[in-house]
Amino acid sequence: MSKINLSTKQTEIVDLGIGAYLVEASAGSGKTRVLTERVKKLLEDNNSKVLAITFTNKASEELKERLELDKLKNKNVFVGTFHSFCQSILESRFKLLGFQKMPHIFDDESDRIEIVEEAIKSVPYFTDIYDGLESKDIAGYKSKVLSFISSIKRELAEPEDLITEEGEEHFLFLYNEYQDILKSNNAIDFDDLILFVYKLFSNNEAVQSLYAKSYNYIFIDEGQDLNKAQYYLLKSLCGDNIKNVMIVGDPNQSIYGFNGSTPRYMQTLFVEDFNAQKITLDENYRCSKQVIDAANKLMTLNVEAVNYVIEGQFEIYKAKSEKDEAEYVVGKIKDLINLKNHKDIEGEIDYSKIAILGRNKFVFKFIEGLLQENNIPYYFKSGNIGIKFETIFMKLFDFYFRIKINPSDKLHTKRLKSLLKVNNFENEDEIAKSKYEYFSFIRKVISGLTEENFKKSIQMVFDYIKDSTYFSDDEKVQIYYELDEMKELWKEYSFINLKPSLTGFKNTISLGIIKRDTKQDGICISTVHTMKGQEAEIVFLVGLDDGTFPYYLAIQNGGEELNQEKNNLYVAFTRAKRFLYVSYPSIRMMPWGDYKSRIKSRFLNKFVS
């Protein structure tokens, strides 16, 4: 890594004395850089004990790398996410929380859903409510219960306080039941991890003081993403002992509101509770003048370009169709590669300097096809392990698939029965009467599924969904997307395995051994959320049609949700170091072949009339 000369303001932050500080700074201002340099400097002193917390595994890996932690083996430093920090504590303190053995973390959403289902089934009253729901509303009901449960934990709320609508009182019962079932499985969920450690610190002075003595400096990166439980965990850890806390963050990059995060914790509570001194950094070291001007215009900001001599490029392209959008992107990529050098770009322009970003993964479909046609290398940046299915259709598909390849899989047998609400899913009559009669189609496909006909069978499912009148358009899009993901993984798996087997395929994806981002050569394709904190010289931001970005649900719900979409766009803009090319199609093809006309994102109104 090349040596960077910090600015006077950045150096001041690195050299700050003891105390609490909020570094509130815009995108590309060097927040992470400053945090890293300060940690490095503190660690030169053997008495420093540092805890640096990030929000994602990717960010903590990056911080470890920037800190060159392998060279700092003997130093007192813990770099990790809130979850990994809490897990490390729980591992040695679980008995104090009433567990006989270290609890198992149910990290999969489907595990949580199953527990909610079990809770619902435990009382006939709920089963009646549940059975009375239209099949399309069932997933919504469960996710409402789950988000109620999560809110209790993330908001540190008394369950009673969260009952806002009449009839929701029964959620309280489901919450208690959910916790009992988890306990009987010797398990906890992700939210519990934070909540339990918070409780441990709050209720057990000896443990709190032991951990408080383990650190004398605490850092939180991306502080705008703090939620209530995380903030109070920090507060309870510090108690009266730790005063040296630095939070760095950018309120305009707050995009995790759906997790209960808000910049209020760093901007208001942290400043009040810790008497923190606020420092602002509003220079941008990352982006060219054109990119900063665009970001400023989008957010009505006044960030100064440090690289003002680097003009850069910003362009918005209205494409006739998705195909035209893909041709625009790929055409430009070819031009840039042929150009080889540009005064605004350091070194030769190659594929690794280019990123293609979008709000959702489905906007890349045409571009991916065209990149392949042109033999342009690319990879998907993805933090996910395996595939997670959200649609009921694909869950049924997945469960039955697992049972087929592992008949002794009782968990998923139980899940499948409970999802279908049948005793015997092999019985045609029972299926015909079940909520999801289309399961008989799934059963037929999977029963005949072999390694040889895998691709063809998946194509049959695509055709079935296309012609079905059972699903809404939005559901169809999602099923198509999930199915496509499975198809792509099979392609990759069967390519790298000489003797592919269905069992081998399932195990490999469950363990996250094949991921679509394993190849890291070429152009990076990523959602904006996954690209947070990262950068690329040249960014193509595609799919900027209203309803896609901002997402249609955010438009429906408006308010803070829509605001978060704008923040998300700001994050997207500021990933570009030099050139930013934004585009949107005027027509979008629905997965089943219809065309829908689209207009440009409302956020682009400031740029083009």
Ligand SMILES: Nc1ncnc2c1ncn2[C@@H]1O[C@H](COP(=O)(O)OP(=O)(O)OP(=O)(O)O)[C@@H](O)[C@H]1O
């Ligand atoms: N003083 C400096 N001189 C030159 N380059 C710098 C300086 N400070 C930071 N940079 C560079 O600017 C870019 C942005 O820095 P960094 O990632 O730390 O910013 P950030 O504020 O955390 O960004 P964001 O919040 O947008 O992810 C990086 O490429 C970094 O190396």
